[in-house]
Each structure stands twice: as structure tokens, then as C-alpha cells.
Amino acid sequence: MPAQRKRPLALIIVPVVVALAAAGWYWKGRGGDEAQKFRTAAVEQGDIRVAISATGNLSALSTVDVGSEVSGKVTEVLVDFNDRVEKGQVIARIDPDTFEAQIEQGNAAIANARASLQTARANLRNAELDYGRKAELVGQKLIARGDLDQALAARDQARAQVASAEAQIRQQTASAQNAHLNLARTVIRSPVNGVVLARSVEPGQTVAASLQAPVLFKIAEDLSQMEIVLAVDESDIGQVKPAQAVSFTVDAFPDRRFKGQVRQVRLSSTNTSNVITYPVVVSVDNSDQTLLPGMTANAEIEVSRRDNVLKVPNAAMRFKPPVDEAAAEQQQGAQRGGGMSDELPKLVATLKLDVNQQAAFDAALAKMRERIAARTAAPPQGSNAPNLFGRGPGGPQSGGNRGAGNASGAMRQRMLERFNQQFGEFRATLRDDQRAQWERAVNELIGARRAPVYVLAEGKPKPVLVRVGASDGSSTEIIGDLKPGDQVIVGVQAAEPAK
Template sequence: MKRIIIAVLVIAVVGGAIAWVLTNNKKKNAEKTAVVAEGGGAVSVRVATIKKEPIDLDFSTNGIFTPNQELNFLSENAGRVSKIYVDEGDRVSKGQVLARIDAEILNTDKETAEATLQNAIRDEERYSSSFKTGGVTQQQLDQAKLAVQNARLRLQSSQRRVSDANIKSPINGIVNKRYIEVGAFVTAQGTQLFELVDVSKLKLRVNVNEGQVANLKTGDEVQIKSNVFPADNYSGRITFIAAKADNSLNFPVDIEVANNKKNDIKAGMYGTAIFKFPKQAPALTIPRGSFVGSVSSNQIFVLEGGKTARIRKVIAGRILGENVEIVDGLKEGETVITSGQINLVDGSAVAPIK
């Protein structure tokens, strides 16, 4: 019985609290309604008067320098490293010998291939002489000629392996890492030997938005600044523009940059690409937030008579940062509603905020 009485008291208390909250909310709503009534029911909005302004397409964006060429150099022959001629940090040129693999076994294979070829040539000569007198058939002669061709190919392969015992740099660059020591055994499956990096030319990859990428094309010259060397000026050339945006809806752009003679810029440093464009003719622009929903809707509200919102269909042009060019549908001097559109319909009464 006591439990029932306590439960009834709790319900009564909770019910009273809910009633108090509802009454209080009703009073607040009544106060808001009174304020709106005093203002004649007009919706407060922000507005802007439209006029032609010069368009500045220049922009800058940051990126990271990467090597124009970067190569992890792998072994092609099996053997023991007998000599290493370079160390980390050394500058190398294309064709320079970096290391040498013990070529004793390779030289033996080459000598065997040479002997096999000489023997095949002598056999072909004997078969040719015998064929003239009818001592051998045409098939036997053809087989002798084929043996010579095969022996010659085996010799070429052996000579190539002996040549590859001298590990040569395939590019101009710097030895960034050395993975081998004298006496180490490397395999023909591709033991990593050196990491070579060419920083005489670099790539600066940046991301631009849809409004910016529309003004770029491959081959355009770009001014480049290094964050570490701000006093130095570098020039670059656009070599790649992505045909598809990434997950952030930006477009990757690659810029090839020539380093200075000292190769001061290192791969991994930050850089800034400065895009400059010819001066543009003045055009009508409105704030991007003026559109109902998004720019693609091509709908805005204009202020008529200083107190009425009228919806207007326009044609949007280029997106210029926080502004959008208007190609058609607006005239200079008209007033556009820039905020508060969510509360508006065509013909709504508005009160511009001064």
C-alpha cells in the first residue's frame, strides 16, 4: 500500500514539472509572436547591392616537392659484391659504375659460350662442304645453321651478364641510400642495391578546386616559392592536370620545377605555387551564400520595394572564391538577399538588417 502511495506522489510531481515546462514554453512562444507582430511579420535578412567589380583570378596553393626521378636500383645477377665505388650522398652520372659483383663464374659461362659458338661454326662449315658433294642432307645443314644461331644468342646473353657485373647508374642523381656492403651476396631475383634520386628537377604537386582548374592548362608557366628559401624565385611548368577530382573534390596538378645549381631544394620540402592570370574585365558578382540551396540551383532572392523578397532565376558563371559571377538574370544596382533565405518564399515580407 505504501509503494502505491509513493508511486502516485511521484507521478504527481513529474506531471507538475511537465506542466510547468509547457506553460513556460507557451509564454516564450507568445513573447516571440508578439515581437514578430510588432515588426509586421517581416523576416530579418541581410542584403547586398550588386555592382560590377574587377575579377581577380590569381591564387596560390601549397604542395610538397618530390624528385623528378627516383629509382630503387635492384640487382640482375647473382653473386658476391666485390667492390663498391660510391657512398650515400655521392653525386653520380648515367653509366657510372657504382659497384661490382664477382664475375668469375660469369666469365666461365662466357668462355664456354664462346667455345660452343666456335665449334658450331666449324660444324656448319663442314656440313656446307659435305652438302655440295651430297654427303649430308638439307635438313642436316639447316640444323647446323640453327645450332650456330643458338650458340651466338647464348654468347650474347653471357656477355650481357658479364657486363652487368659492373653495376652502372641508369640516371643522373644522388645516392640517397646504400643497401649493400662488400662481401654481401646478391640474388638474381632483385636484391635492393641503391636508392638513386634526381633533384636537378622536381615536381610540386598541388590541389586546386573546380573554379581554379578551369583556368589552367598543361604547359602554363607558374611562379614557385620555397618556404625554406623565400628570397629565391623559381619557375615551373604544368605537366599534369587530373581529369578526375579526388575524394575531397579537388584536382591534383603537377608542376615541374628546375632546381638551382646547388640543388638547394630537397625532396620533401614545402613549396607554394603562385598562379597569375591576365587582368579580367569587370563583371557582376554576388556572394556564394546568396543562392537558394546551392550555386547549381541558379535561384536567388532579390529585394523589391525595400520590403518584399522575390525569387529570381539567374545564370551563374565562374566561381571566384566566395563570390559567383552572374552571366544573366541580374542588373547592376539591384539588391540581393544574402542570408535568411531559408525562411523565405516568393513574396515574403522582409526587413533588411542595416
């Protein structure tokens, strides 16, 4: 009986132990699978190109509208679309009969005015002789004084009639000249050398130029040089400057990129549906005559270019690991340890300092690092004072209150003033050119944005504080303790479903 009782008990215990062991192995394996895995990307060295996109239409540098200054029926049209014309070439004619008749009428009026002048001059000679005779008779007291006065008035009237006849001749002559001009205007000539873009008149058509000159032809002066007027958004216009490079495509040649250059940033704005844009004129070389007026250009204005710099994917700048105490302490240490104190030696290496200047810089840098070390060892609790060279509490890149962004300008100004005090003795030893280079670089360093990127260290994210530069939308320039080939974390791998 005892042997029979032990056998069922053994049959129960052994399967339970095996099941527990299998469950432990399963949960252990599952726990390992649930450990976070990160996606990484390599730090690269290359170029970053920052560009602004805009659209516009191609046009000739100079387009002339050729119209008619006189009214009449068009008798001839001597050019067509795309014809090349030279300055002074006859391109159309208007019926001249009306103006030829006006010239004949003017000539007749001039002849009549000249005849009137001859009559007036004859009357004047008679009046002058009469006045002379009566003046002698008055001297002899043979006639009354009143007769002499009447003769004087008649002479003056005759002189006025001569002047009026002469003025009439000039008036009729001017009228005839105007008729000659109108006759010459019946022949339409090209004012420039160019290509006919548009023709809006046909033989037999009547044009009326009573209020304004009707446009008969549109002539492009030179299609080997063209321009694009781009509409650039107000948020981007501050980055656009003359002489910047422009590349663009047109729908007619989608596989080809054309080059241009910013010639002018115009001050006049355009409001379209509450969107403010500014016209930017781009010069384009069209020596091969490939581009045509009116084509829509999809352009990119290169506002910044950084060659041979370190860059990381933008995802690396957005990645934030789960926050725990150890990671927070590690990140805070990285933020306090990085900053300008590590970048200043690289800056002064470009200034070519002499021995005395180098000694003054080393002394100022040593004092600055002592202050940073003291502040890092015992940071004031609840302090909102700006950390000058790291990114601790209150720094420009800290996650402070919502108003921190509004105070960044004043904060940077205080940082710059304190920095100038700390390096005042060193600045005094610099030459003018060195001082200008130093101040320009310092302003750039203080105004630069800094942020952490994360690398894998023993399977955990380790923050590395870098200075952030230009971004082209996919990659961002960085300056810091990284080198090409280093792996930065860009995200977390999705967990695989349990099988």
C-alpha cells in the first residue's frame, strides 16, 4: 500500500515542477524581449544647403507694347508671331488718305494766310505814307491836329494786321506739320530689336486712338537674358539677399534644373487672402533660347550653405529617452560640462595669438572653468539665473516657463555683458582685426542653440550636448564631441508581437 500511495504523488509533483520551470524560462525570455531596442543612424560629414521655395513666371527683361498714335484702318501687317524685327523696321501700315487730305488742307490754309499777309503789308505801307504827309501838313499848320491822330491810329492798326497775318501763317504751318507727323505715324515701326511675342491686329481692322494708344504688337527686346519675379512669403523674405544662387525647374523640362541669381528684392508687398508676399527678381541666362516667356518656374533660393560639416538626421534632434533619475542626472552633467568653455580654445586657435595674448586667454579661461565647476558642485536651489556656459536651470535651452522664450534676448544680452567682463583683460590685448573676429564669433556662440543628442553607451542612451547649426529639413548641422561614424539614436524599435 505505501508504495502504491507514493506513486500517484510522484506523478503529480513532477509535471508541476516541469511546468513551473517552463513558465520561468518563458517569462525570463519574454522579459528580455521587452527590453528597449533603439534605432540609430551614423553621424555624417557633408554639405547642408538651406533653400526657400517659391514660384513665379519667366519674362523678358524688357517687353515693349507697340501701339498706334493715330486712328484709321490697318492696310498692311508685315510681321507675325515669333518674327525677329530690327529697330526702325516697318511692321504695319494704316490708311494714310485722311492725313494726306489734312496736309493738303493745311497747305491751302498757309497760302491763304500768306495772301492775307501781303494785303496787310500793303495797307501798312499806305497808312505810313498817309501819316507822313499829314505830319508835314500839321507842321505847316495846314490841317488840324485831329487828322494827324487819325492817321497815326490807322498806321498802328495796319501794323497789327500784319502781325496777325504772320501769326496766322505760323499757326497754319504748325497745323500742316502736325498733319505730316500723323501721316508718318501711319507707318508703324519697331522701336527695338527683338522678337514679336504677340500680334493683336489684322489687315482691314480699324484702330481708334482717341483715348489711349491701342496695343498692336508685343515685342521682347532680348530673350537671351530673362527674369523671374518670385512671390516670397514674408516669413522667408528676411533671408533673401541680392546675388544669392537660385535653381529652378519648369514643367516643359522637368528633368533639367536651370540656374539664376537674385537681382533685386522689391519693397512692395502683395496681400492675397491675408498672405503677404514680396516680389524677388531673379536674373536668368537663356543663351540657348530654351526657356520661353510665361513659363511657370518652381524655384529654390539658396539662402545658406554649409560645406564639409558634421550632420545628423533631424530625428536624432527630436529623440527624447524615457526620463529616469539616472538619465536625468547624466543629462544634467552633460549639459553643465559642455558649452562655450570647450569651444573657446578652438575659436582662439584661429586668431593666431602671440605669447602674451595666449597667456591672458588661458588665465581668463581657467577662472571661468573654476566658476563653472563651483556652480556645478553646488547649484543654487530654485535659481532662475542664466547658466553662462552650460545648459543648466534657467539657461536659454532649458525647459523653463512659457515666458522663457520672450526673455531670451535680454538673457543673452546679460550673458554677453558678463562674458565681456570676464575676458576684458584678454580683449584688451587683441588687435583691431582680432577683436572684430573674436566678438563676431562670441556673439555667434552665445546666440547659438544647443541641444542634446543621444548615443548608445552600454545599451543605454547617453546625452551629448551639441551646438545646432543650419538644417535643410532632413539633416541638421552639429558642433560638439562627435565624429563621423558615431551612432546617434533616432528612435525606438517597435516591439515584436508575441508568438
